[in-house]
Amino acid sequence: xxxxxxxxxxxxxxxxxIVAALGRRPIVLVGMMGAGKSTVGRRLATxxxxxxxxxDTEIETAAGMTIADIFANHGEPYFRDGxxxxxARLLDxxxxxxxxxGGAFMREETRQRIAAQAVSLWLHAEADVIMRRIKRRADRPxxxxxxxAATIDRLIAExxxxxxxxxxxxxxxxxxxxxxxxxxxxxxHAHLGRGAVVASTTSxxx
Numbered sequence: 001x002x003x004x005x006x007x008x009x010x011x012x013x014x015x016x017x018i019v020a021a022l023g024r025r026p027i028v029l030v031g032m033m034g035a036g037k038s039t040v041g042r043r044l045a046t047x048x049x050x051x052x053x054x055x056d057t058e059i060e061t062a063a064g065m066t067i068a069d070i071f072a073n074h075g076e077p078y079f080r081d082g083x084x085x086x087x088a089r090l091l092d093x094x095x096x097x098x099x100x101x102g103g104a105f106m107r108e109e110t111r112q113r114i115a116a117q118a119v120s121l122w123l124h125a126e127a128d129v130i131m132r133r134i135k136r137r138a139d140r141p142x143x144x145x146x147x148x149a150a151t152i153d154r155l156i157a158e159x160x161x162x163x164x165x166x167x168x169x170x171x172x173x174x175x176x177x178x179x180x181x182x183x184x185x186x187x188x189h190a191h192l193g194r195g196a197v198v199a200s201t202t203s204x205x206x
Contacts, residue, residue: 014189021192026096028114030105031123034133035172037099043181045097055100059086084110091117122166127152
């Protein structure tokens with residue numbers, strides 16, 4: 001279920017240009033667990049006056065169980081298949097900010113869908129930042145291992161070369177969330193804003 005968080009302030013010119021240039025495309029956040037996709041995503045959606053959707057929440061709703069239970073009862077391949085179906089459906093829902101799970105972008109079919117239908121933004125976090133953020137969380141199935149730090153290192157080695165194919169990259173680090181959101185807006189405007197200006201100033205007959 002999408003969330004629309006009311007914003008007290010009207011969108012800036014840059015934010016309005018981003019939304020105009022998106023058209024029917026969503027903004028898809030990719031990255032590791034603990035990178036801040038949900039936290040930053042909610043704030044970015046508020047700034048852009050768009051709905052925020054968390055793919056993991058949608059998966060749990062569709063399955064009627066938690067992701068941890070899906071992993072435990074059915075295994076990771078079953079979860080990944082369901083994840084791909086849910087994200088494919090969400091991508092058809094128009095402009096929104098969509099936070100995806102850490103492994104979602106690893107599936108080639110999902111990457112191709114995102115490339116064709118959305119603007120992707122990788123929140124890049126270093127291993128030490130990720131570990132600090134997730135060490136108090138017990139709901140990460142992939143980290144139920146004897147050495148979670150080694151698991152994080154392995155996942156980074158596997159995933160970061162793939163995450164690099166996202167349209168944009170923002171460094172997720174321990175600074176105020178609004179600073180990261182500001183950088184996301186700046187990057188999106190640089191990537192999309194020029195197209196929005198051209199679209200808004202070009203007459204239909206030209």
